[in-house]
Amino acid sequence: MKVLVTNDDGIFAPGIQALVEVLQHFADVYVSCPDQERSAISHSITLRVPLKAKPLALFPGAKGCWAVNGTPADCVKLGIEVLMKEPPDFVISGINLGPNLGRDLYYSGTMAGAVEGLLYGIPSVAVSLNAFSDMDINYEKVKKLFYPILEVLLQNKIPKGVFLNVNLPYLSKEICKGIRIVPPDMKVSRYSYVGLNDPHGLVYYWLKDQLHHMKDFENDSDFLLLRTGFVTISPIEFRTFHKRKQEQIERWFAHLNFASTDEEEIDYA
Template identity: 35%
Template sequence: MRILISNDDGIYAKGIYYLAKELEKDHECIIVAPDKQRSAAGHAITLHRPITVKKVKLEGIKSIAYSVDGKPADCVKVAIEKLLEDKIDMIISGINNGFNLGTDVIYSGTVSAAVEGAIYKIPSIAVSVDFNADDEYYKRAARHVKKIAETSYSKLKNDVVLNINVPKEDIKGIKVCSLGNRIYVNAYIEEETGNEGERKFQLAGEVKDFDDVDTDVFYIKNGYITVTPLHYDLTNFNIINEVNLWLTKEVIL
């Protein structure tokens, strides 16, 4: 396969190194990633200034690599539109430093890079591990995602993203499951500014997980690699007819 690799932790992140190192053993890889940390960038793109693309050399990696002074979605867009001469078979985004579980996917630049690939009708994968992973953890996750990618390529629809999270140790197997729910409590800490009329808040807080059975939040805590198929169509089909009924009956234009 020809695989485009991206992430949101930046071109020099440990996760992208180990992912590329594993994938390039058997596949042709091209790396296009942000020039610096862009976590929680979501699906933002750069509109009001040019973005700069620079060819870089990653120590120990044979694949061609480019840094982009933009967001993860920018990286995938500019790669497809301008940098890649031949067809890409798959996009893999990661390995992210920190799980992307449940509602995290809304904020995640890692997931958004993969979603951008799906928008271009390219099968895409996002992969994440727990915070502060050591080298062996990254290596193990890279081996697992390589197997999943090779198995899924001929079967995965081109507008679907597989969101993968790999637990730290004692892996029991793989669970294909739905997104769970997690919220961040006490999310902002107020800091002194010294300026009258000004308030400053630092995003912090703690994660509160809802451990509903059959979700990624539940299974990751029980030692399973979680795989959740995602799609960029956010339509709530369960209530589309209900909304149509109340609006067409009650709203007169």
């Protein structure tokens, strides 16, 4: 089995090293990561700047490792199309510093790495950790928690058109309360703008993460379950077309007939 790994924290982030070390027990690992942090960059790709993939010997035992001056989506796309001789059997994005919950799936570069794999029909997973400072994290504890979860993920077939968003509590395996399969809580707005005055009296705005101050979640919220000690896994489906919606919208325009020859042509010049 061949697994392509990426992240949005950058190739030197401790989370990617922990992920590679766990994965090497199960598969041949290839690493294609941004050369610097690309958090919250969503699914952007690089169009007007040439990409460079610099080979690095960062992870002993990895079959290939490249630092790319692009986004997580660039890294996965380049890895699949150019860097690897054959497409991977799996794409895993992470382990991200900080959870990705609810609406984060639209903003997160970690998520985008998994989605890019999904676009190629490759089973893909995004993995994030509910902790915020690398200086305080014992990644040995994280690896022991993630190992049995990864083993299950690799042994099973992820449904077609779906990627999995996994959030790990920063707890030992013995204390973790278990695993919950939940939808992302899209009703929660985690980030809000804070207005500040500059020295000239003009207002500028900064996005503030309210995660630590939020409460009153619903019982099945991924935010609440992760906070109370569960691993949360959300199967995310990205459908690009809805047949039933097509038929509904066709009815909106059924009365329009642009092929009619009874009306005079309109000159829009």
